[in-house]
Amino acid sequence: MIAIDNKLISDEVLEEQFVCDLNKCKGGCCEDGDAGAPMEKWELEKLKAHYEVVKPYMTAEGIREVERQGKYIYDKDFGWVTPTINGAICVYGFRDQKGIIKCAIEQAYNDGKLDWKKPISCHLFPIKIQKSKRDPDIEYVNYEPREDLCAAACSLGKKLKVPVYIFLKDSIIRKYGEEFYEALEAAAKHLKDR
Structure with a gap:
């Protein structure tokens, strides 16, 4: 250490x-875990302020879950996290044509609509x-x-x-x-x- x-x-x-091998894992870290992605407090504000920019990239099911659970939720073990759909895929995740899970937040960032790439916990994984x-x-x-x-x-x-x-x-x-x-x-x- x-x-x-x-x-x-x-x-x-x-x-x-x-080195991530998305063709093999298909972005499974976005749906396999004990909770959604951990978020820092400043990220909660970012998500609140820019949710409408992210929303067009989300699935209908993800949007419904945000309407039901909120843009983020508190987990007693992990603190603030992104909600998930039925305890699996993150509400901000969607599958591309190859079945690889992508992030709606990151897609908005890649398209120049957001200055925040995605939760830092996801980026660091x-x-x-x-x-x-x-x-x-x-x-x-x-x-x-x-x-x-x-x-x-x-x-x-x-x-x-x-x-x-x-x-x-x-x-x-x-x-x-x-x-x-x-x-x-x-x-x-x-x-x-x-």
Whole structure:
């Protein structure tokens, strides 16, 4: 484990290899889990303010669930999360022609209608961030791929020799900034040179 500022990063983030293989997993992380996608408080405001921009990209079923449950819900184990449809696919998810689950929020972003890509927890997956129960200023940054769902991504990462932190460079910078990423990169190099 390495420490950068108040973040404790597991060695796996630097040492393991991972590259999403959407043709194999079909975006299953958007429907396979114990709750919807965890959301930060500022993201709740973003979603409230821009829901009408996202809505045209959503499925009819997703829209109905938002009308029934709300744009986000509180889960006692995970905090604020996106709602799901029958405990499965995220309400903001839709399947493309190949059956791959895409994100309505991200699609609006890709079309230039939104300046927010998607919940940071989704963008960072398979990195999960947890706050320390003893000290809420400390965050644990762990690599937690799903064993079956992410097997193809782990294989592809090994084949291409792409470490997790490099695959997730954009999302790590989005969450913690350039300086943090540079420190992470330096730590990875130091570990490798040991």
